[in-house]
Amino acid sequence: MDKLIIEGGRPLKGEVEIAGSKNAVLPVLAATLLTDKPCTIRRVPKLRDSMTMIKLLRSLGKKIEMTGNDVVVESKGPLSHVAEYKLVSTMRGSFCVLGPLLAKLGKAQVSLPGGCVIGVRPVDLHLKGLHALGAQISMENGYVITKARTLRGTSVYLGGVFGSSVLATANVLMAATLAKGQTVIESAACEPEIENLCHFLQAMGAKIDGVGSHRLVINGVRQLHGAEIHVIPDRIEAGTYILLAAATHSDIRIKGANYAHLWALVDKLKQAGVDVIQQGNVIKVKNPRTIKPVGVTTYPYPGFPTDLQAQFMALMAVTPGISIITERVYPDRFIHVAELNRMGADIQREGPNAIVQGKRPLFGAPVMASDLRASAGLVIAGLAAKGRTEIHRMYHLERGYENLDNKLLALGARIHREKE
Numbered sequence: 001m002d003k004l005i006i007e008g009g010r011p012l013k014g015e016v017e018i019a020g021s022k023n024a025v026l027p028v029l030a031a032t033l034l035t036d037k038p039c040t041i042r043r044v045p046k047l048r049d050s051m052t053m054i055k056l057l058r059s060l061g062k063k064i065e066m067t068g069n070d071v072v073v074e075s076k077g078p079l080s081h082v083a084e085y086k087l088v089s090t091m092r093g094s095f096c097v098l099g100p101l102l103a104k105l106g107k108a109q110v111s112l113p114g115g116c117v118i119g120v121r122p123v124d125l126h127l128k129g130l131h132a133l134g135a136q137i138s139m140e141n142g143y144v145i146t147k148a149r150t151l152r153g154t155s156v157y158l159g160g161v162f163g164s165s166v167l168a169t170a171n172v173l174m175a176a177t178l179a180k181g182q183t184v185i186e187s188a189a190c191e192p193e194i195e196n197l198c199h200f201l202q203a204m205g206a207k208i209d210g211v212g213s214h215r216l217v218i219n220g221v222r223q224l225h226g227a228e229i230h231v232i233p234d235r236i237e238a239g240t241y242i243l244l245a246a247a248t249h250s251d252i253r254i255k256g257a258n259y260a261h262l263w264a265l266v267d268k269l270k271q272a273g274v275d276v277i278q279q280g281n282v283i284k285v286k287n288p289r290t291i292k293p294v295g296v297t298t299y300p301y302p303g304f305p306t307d308l309q310a311q312f313m314a315l316m317a318v319t320p321g322i323s324i325i326t327e328r329v330y331p332d333r334f335i336h337v338a339e340l341n342r343m344g345a346d347i348q349r350e351g352p353n354a355i356v357q358g359k360r361p362l363f364g365a366p367v368m369a370s371d372l373r374a375s376a377g378l379v380i381a382g383l384a385a386k387g388r389t390e391i392h393r394m395y396h397l398e399r400g401y402e403n404l405d406n407k408l409l410a411l412g413a414r415i416h417r418e419k420e
């Protein structure tokens with residue numbers, strides 16, 4: 001296990017290129033289970049999570065070649081319908097093989113992913129949608145077991161207590177592409193990652209209307225063919241570098257991101273006095289002399305993403321004044337608060353709110369990475385803080401940030417890894 005050492009307190013400079021989106025590539029890889037024909041996926045980020053999904057597809061019987069950031073998925077025989085605990089338990093995203101396996105094989109047995117440090121994370125909406133399509137569902141020994149001789153199109157509402165669900169939408173959408181007749185998903189997630197998945201499914205021959213909206217209409221087809229897709233740029237990686245530039249007053253050019261996916265963040269930063277501007281395919285952050293504290297509430301897209309909440313909190317922790325950060329997607333996603341406080345931040349949690357009394361500067365400290373985005377918040381805090389920060393269990397960062405330490409080194413950060 002490695003730890004990340006940061007000597008903070010100095011501005012960075014230069015250009016950073018954004019990788020393909022982690023949360024887009026996972027369902028896209030799962031969608032290849034819907035066809036026996038070869039599929040090519042370009043701009044696959046080299047991340048622990050993409051590699052876990054590739055391992056899972058191999059364990060289900062697919063043949064996969066990766067060259068650079070391109071992945072070719074082919075069939076090499078009959079698929080297995082069992083997704084084992086060993087792989088699914090390490091990454092929740094792997095639960096989205098359930099819909100494609102059920103649609104392709106008429107049965108699927110997928111381990112329940114379990115909760116994680118950001119909350120309980122139930123799968124009731126996934127199961128509700130598949131049940132509505134006609135699947136019989138039972139639970140045995142920690143596995144979801146689904147069967148359906150024929151999936152039949154229907155109308156299903158997928159809104160939950162915390163809004164729409166990204167991966168439940170992905171699962172039901174993928175199953176519906178091969179169902180008999182028309183399926184309407186009401187309150188579908190409209191995240192750009194779902195849009196990317198829809199485009200891939202359409203390229204495979206699926207009939208989907210309403211792409212990018214909360215209402216997806218899918219007319220089932222008998223089979224899907226092979227296709228090619230470019231994974232969209234990772235908006236959360238881009239947002240993380242934007243927040244890092246603001247927190248460290250750095251002059252960073254962020255290349256290859258999609259500005260249109262970042263409006264909620266751009267708008268919030270504008271209120272704080274930070275201008276985020278687009279020049280061609282580069283995003284620049286213009287820092288004012290002083291940043292104003294602003295509150296933020298997370299929501300499903302196009303609202304402010306929960307996956308940038310910890311990083312935004314790190315910025316507010318070094319911005320003098322009070323801000324309130326409210327989490328509406330995962331009300332318990334505050335594991336970073338205690339670690340930021342170890343670095344001298346003044347943050348109090350009250351239910352789904354964190355009250356941040358921002359100040360400058362924080363100081364370096366040993367801290368523990370616990371979940372991917374919480375860890376990204378600690379990296380930002382470490383770069384902004386005076387002195388040495390040690391982030392233990394940095395493998396959390398490798399789940400979602402391609403080449404993070406080398407990208408930061410290239411921007412002039414004093415950063416290196418050491419064995420624990």
Ligand code: EPU
Nearest residue numbers: 023093121122123124125126160162164165166167329372
């Ligand atoms: N929910 C339910 N029932 C369900 C499914 C979800 O109540 O059946 C609740 C969740 O507990 C949560 C809310 O609905 O309160 C939204 O969860 P969602 O299902 O949308 O999350 P997800 O699809 O499991 C994806 C991303 C997460 C990201 C969320 C929200 C992937 C692989 N994961 O998870 O990414 O936070 O959407 O945008 O796409 C990350 O990248 O660090 C990460 C956690």
